Amino acid sequence: MKRNVLIIGAGGVAQVVAHKCAQNNDILGDLHIASRTQAKCDAIIASVHDKSAMKVPGTFASHAIDAMDSAAVAALIRQTGAEIVINVGSPFVNMSVLDACLETGAAYIDTAIHEDPAKICETPPWYGNYEWKKRDLCAQNGVTAILGIGFDPGVVNAFARFAADEYMDKVTSIDIVDINAGSHGRYFATNFDPEINFREFTGTVYSWQGGAWQENSMFEVGRDWDLPVVGTCRAYLSGHDEVHSLAANYPEADVRFWMGFGEHYINVFTVLKNLGLLSEHPVKTAEGLEVVPLKVVKAVLPDPASLAPNYTGKTCIGDLVKGTKDGAPVEVFVYNVADHKDAFEEVGSQGISYTAGVPPVAAAILIAQGDWDVGAMRNVEELDPKPYFPVLDRLGLPTRVQINGVDKAWNE
């Protein structure tokens, strides 16, 4: 049983986390939010009060922090009395925040794999580079650390575990499909920080197939998926965090991640990439100014948070899991559909931020209630999903299942 939450970060996902924590502050206790720019934290707190989101009267305070400074984070944890830290800052700060939790005993939650700012995207062995090196230390200190619990990675890991536990005795493949069928009405925009977003797609695409890592390039392998609500959408084999932990936990299954892209997105991405404008290596202008092209692309693109008010349409994210039960083949699709406009009306963010921000709060609630306060480091598929899905249902991300031609709630 733990109380009082410190949120690290003040972007679009942090906004969702803040609202959802406020709606559950009877369970979570005092709330704090910290980022480099305190004004962004204050704006989020103001939006929480605008929506009268605090369930019961209580504290919601802002702080300025350099989250790369582990000692400063530890000091803030002690000062605020936070027992749960939800890290939704940039993926560059995971390890410094985790270290602060190890030092103070606070529970740690994040939504993405740690990244080195100097790399294009995290390289093999991924979690093995940073997070899992602290697994023994978490266990020794009894520190709860839940890794990668946004929607994907996160809820989709729980979907895979649920499908395996509920319907199969052997899993043969896990295909995670992420479709954003929404429209923001702009010529082009990324749903997350462009610097992070593009980095996902410029490196090698790793998938786990036939018991080994297979390498492809982005947009090399495409497949049409016929999905609930959003219909038929084309998605491309992509690298993604959850492939790395699921492959470790289900080594006999093929594990693939598919991200939906329209032709327009692919065209703009391809032009920018081929011209060298997605590079994180500085170039020198004719006038002698050193500048990183990707940072200029980020500067001209719309701020992802600015898309929310006009975002319409749905997202569909789910796992097609195949396996056998008593020797007979089984196939199940576990999924969620979310709506951009509903998300904006509730918490002032678009659906992509919503699906990423609700799951860590649901995890925090389970830590606060004790269900998931496991005193160890866990990827999501290593935790029992049964207590998790009801909280997601209540928080606005209901889990549904398609099996044998029937579409139903997970617990029907």
Next chain:
Amino acid sequence: MKRNVLIIGAGGVAQVVAHKCAQNNDILGDLHIASRTQAKCDAIIASVHDKSAMKVPGTFASHAIDAMDSAAVAALIRQTGAEIVINVGSPFVNMSVLDACLETGAAYIDTAIHEDPAKICETPPWYGNYEWKKRDLCAQNGVTAILGIGFDPGVVNAFARFAADEYMDKVTSIDIVDINAGSHGRYFATNFDPEINFREFTGTVYSWQGGAWQENSMFEVGRDWDLPVVGTCRAYLSGHDEVHSLAANYPEADVRFWMGFGEHYINVFTVLKNLGLLSEHPVKTAEGLEVVPLKVVKAVLPDPASLAPNYTGKTCIGDLVKGTKDGAPVEVFVYNVADHKDAFEEVGSQGISYTAGVPPVAAAILIAQGDWDVGAMRNVEELDPKPYFPVLDRLGLPTRVQINGVDKAWNE
């Protein structure tokens, strides 16, 4: 009769100008080349000597100059004894170099309209903003100034004058078509400085039709042209310098400029433009660095000069001129075809630089010989093309004519 040439600029076109001046230094006398970076001038002089291009032994010297500094240019003209200045620097320096010629009495030649660096591209009334304001002063001082004598503008203006003089008593339309059917083998590149190149296409497209300026946007009006050697190519109504002087000299004719573009060029251009990456207005990165997006695009694109060694294929640039002779309709296409590989072998530049760099040298030869030493400011269609075409023929840009189903040399 004038001698001794000062070349301003040290880019791809200046390289061609230097080689062609060297090949004709028996007529042109001492040669000098000046730019901000003297080392670029020295490299051009070295390439001239590598090709043993000097027709007779003589001077070819380099100088460092800030061509925006009119007094410095005048001092250099006096120091070198140059009586002819070929300005192939950036279009931002036209007026300071012209002022230096007015002060010293040297003849002035350029290949493009003056531009204000703060504008996207030159706005109405174009030549009327800067150059033509000095027309009376040129006449008073007896200074020869030939404006815009590259290929287009330049030779195409002479084509129009030739077609009108030779075949018509009334001109009804002049359509200038510029097709580069060559291939540089790179994903994307511009043939000139990207900063200048893109500026041509980001503003309003002006054409002179029905006795009035008509405004369109770039790539709005496309037409397929069936042309000699290069075949059928799609070209788009574009703004271009020569439209402005030809419309003043042939006000009863429609005057349009058509630039050929492949779908790939248009796609890349459209993506960059719509994202705001062709803007000359600074943006601020998340880190607070102020940077002009267009300068970053320029920094990641290939240096146009680097394309030359692998450039293959042909260019076709010509004028379709329509009118009447004794009341009967006449239609004539006056054109040149140039070859990228031939250009590189002769002067170390690609065909686009070659077609732009040869014509001002041919004009310098006519000034040196007295034919075009008119002691006044002239656009090219205001000069007799008859002495010009033989020099172009000799220098490697032969003029051909298609009329009544016959394709022939201009003087056949």
